[in-house]
Amino acid sequence: MLLFVITVTFTTTSLFPFTPSMHSYLISTPCLSPSGISLYSSYPKADADAKCDQVIEITLSELEHYIHGPFTFDLSTSLSKFLDFVKKMNGKMK
Structure with a gap:
């Protein structure tokens, strides 16, 4: 899954999945031009045979x-x- 990073000066960085609805949102705002979005919509992608070598579990209550x-x-x-x-x-x- 491609993640789109949104950062604004003096704020927290957020990661959002790059989905069709995110694509529509970004086109409707001045965040990124449609040509810039098309550049990122297919890059990068995980290798089909890629395996996770580490799992990080976070207990939010801790x-x-x-x-x-x-x-x-x-x-x-x-x-x-x-x-x-x-x-x-x-x-x-x-």
Whole structure:
């Protein structure tokens, strides 16, 4: 399955499958020109005999939540440390 990467400055990167509906969406927006979409619609593809050599299992309930920022776009802080971080930063900003 071809994945289409959508990134916007100062945001999280997202991966979406390149499906016929994604093709229609991208044509209807200024994200990518139709000629640019046709370039990616058939590239790349997995080899027919390709096999996965590693499976990564993620238990979502075990992941810690993060908050992007504050004060800058390129910083993330775990939720468990966020209150202490804000108190520390507010002390530095006074």
